[in-house]
Amino acid sequence: MPRVTTLLPATEDAIPIRCVDAVGWPALQAELPPLAAAFATASGFEAKPGRTALLPGPDGALALVLYGVEAGGRADPFAVGRLPEALPEGTYRLENLPGDPALAALAWRLSGYRFGRYRERPSPGARLVAPEGVDAAEIDRIADAVAAGRDLVNTPANDLGPAEIEAASRALAERFGATCRVIAGEALEQGFPLIAAVGRASPRAPRLVDLTWGDTDAPRVTLVGKGVVFDTGGLDIKPSAAMLLMKKDMAGAAVALAAAEMVMGAGLPIRLRVLVPTVENAVAGEAFRPGDVLASRRGLTVEIGNTDAEGRLILADALALADEEAPELVFDFATLTGAARVALGPDLPALFTEDDALAADLTATGLSVNDPVWRMPLWAPYAALLDSKIADLNNVSGGPFAGAVTAALFLRRFAPAAKAHVHLDLYGWNPSTKPGRPEGGEVQTARLVYALLKSRYAARG
Template sequence: MPRVTTLLPATEGAAIPIRCVAPETWPRIAEALPPLAAAFAASSGFEAKPGRVALLPGPDGALSAVLVGVETGERADPFALGRLAESLPEGTYRLEGLPGDPALAALAWLLSGYRFGRYRERPAPKARLVAPDGVDAAEIERIAGAVAAGRDLVNTPANDLGPAEIEAAARSLAERFGAACTVVAGDALERGFPLVAAVGRASPRAPRLIDIAWGDEGAPRVTLVGKGVVFDTGGLDLKPAAAMLMMKKDMAGAAVALAAAEMVMGAGLPLRLRVLIPTVENAVAGEAFRPGDVLASRQGLTVEIGNTDAEGRLILADALALADEEAPELVFDFATLTGAARVALGPDLPALFTEDDALAADLAATGLAVNDPVWRMPLWAPYGSLLDSKVADLNNVSSGPFAGAVTAALFLRRFARSAKAHVHLDLYGWNPGTKPGRPEGGEVQTARLVYALLKRRYPAPRA
């Protein structure tokens, strides 16, 4: 069963209209309704308020139209109409009078229809949508498919998703688009990526570094780095039970990187794309790395371990060092990195860190435009002293309780110095409850944002 439905072509036969109504447009629309439909709308108490829905009968009693109240202005949710995908009865529908971007409305419809059905059957919604006029249906379906694939990875529990399974997903994606995929593991990982190896050493499921390369070698270089911790116990600094319940999603950064890569490759953007995924399980065993250990990194910096539960930045550090060796134009890293970012911004708004002011502004504006928002946080250099160590080049955690998201970003910045621009995205990777376009469960926050920015900066040649 497909993870999402598809849009129907505009040439599809008769479709039931969904008429979007706001307070200012409702009188005109109501006046134009057939008498039976107008009487039904009035008797059912329909009002042109956001979220109100009325199913209008035709002369034969069959559904003839749908009225839906919409919000306009800056508070309007571009995905609001997505909830109709689940609530409407079986049938074919088309949207009328959209107040916002029809592409986002169509995407929200498909994203709302996502189902994670690996362990029990979850039937997809039976309401189908005709592609709105002027919308590139194939593009919307590609994006929805990539998001669904990423959601599947995040939703899969750790007993069925380890480093080997993330490798399999990466190899499958690379094969689809003719990309090269290499994997470093075993002794080679110990030598070349010692932080990745140390974090994953205690698990019976071997750690690895996945490296995908795609596109013309002479094209602009863009690298995506995704944190792939398939489960995080906290290591010897063991998490409490309540904090461990959601740790299957600690590899959401890897899912975001793969989803964004699928969108880029599917669109054929003229890039030299690289995807780096360090993937491990942070387990507890006799070989686990310890608080107080001093570890070497790929870059050469030594790192004192102040807390084994700050493992994500360690594996990202080695991957960023590898990315930095070819000085790409853009490096994005995606990670479920700190609780401090969630305290500051909540689960829906990933934290954005970069030293490039113009790029930060572009990302913030693009996020709003595609309804995949971020919020910039400061890379406040003086806080770098909180990472000082008496025995190593730096500590993996700060010496105090403050600015945890900032100090984590400053730690990563030490390993990405040659890239023309480095962006760190600290995200939650999960929808705590169901909203239009965002069902409860795994989410690939910022994947659509990064794709939209790259698509605008490096447009694909016209066919």
């Protein structure tokens, strides 16, 4: 169900929002009716980015909104996402948009999201008419999928454990006629020993969700999402400040499910598989320990250098399962390393892949849909930093350098047969509110991956 008001069909009663930059403002001001022009002057309106003016008509009712945007084509594609909060209740239409009208409409929808599970937080009353030529149903599908993912990330761990991740996956599968199986208990211990080991200390049992959808003869695309519902760090326990946002350590799972919802909602002609290893990394007598050597599904043994590097362990077993059918594309999504955040900040997920053409396509697509990524190197010589004296590899390098790169190199060992493997190291959280991105949980790269899959496969349907 939609979380905020959907886009509306065209209506003559919609109040126009005129986008204007500093260059175009004098000419527009001269064209305004005298009353509106005088009101704009009296209110001190300047055509600077983010400025608004509410101009009355002859009857005193709101007749026109002026909205300042960047000049020279430098406008934020989501800039109009500031408007729903700034406008009174009513129906509006956008005029003179400086950029992509579909992104503007999406920004409006995404800005209206509110997480209201624990207290009422009504969405803004300003409603938008779909801009001409924009596929309103597509925008609404994307916005609803993002909202569902944000809900998962924003839900605290006391109400979102592995069982709830499973329930959300099953509900999504049921909506779209997908198949969903869950591996837990003895089957998990035997077949996915890394996932089982990471989740063993929690009273909430670990599991692996395996959702499949689409024609089995279609191109195979697999999405793998890290679903650590809370990360204490394990026996290498985090300091309290570092634990405050660890409810978001399952954001990779939310991204995978949100992207899957977009793909299935659009009916893309692919055979989609979604794998979500979901655990709680807790501290108890059965917790795995630094120095332990664990088996993996792929057969590689892993020495544990740090129990706080648990995400790559559960992803490794899930990637090994994905790799067994040699899919055309494998994406994994994870809030994996602080090193990626130090390098790129919270807004720019790190992209790792050995496929140069795919990396270029992902980078360009991310910019086109305002869901950006930045490619980082899979520098092969750094793989030696993961060497172990007693096992096939260690789960950490043991040093301060290239933490995001070594994590990506660790994961690459578990998906050798996939035609292309993409690792996305993301933050999964908006530290502050920006247009289209309210403060809180975020499903970074979900829209990007959907857009890439749509561009590659929609024409084959």
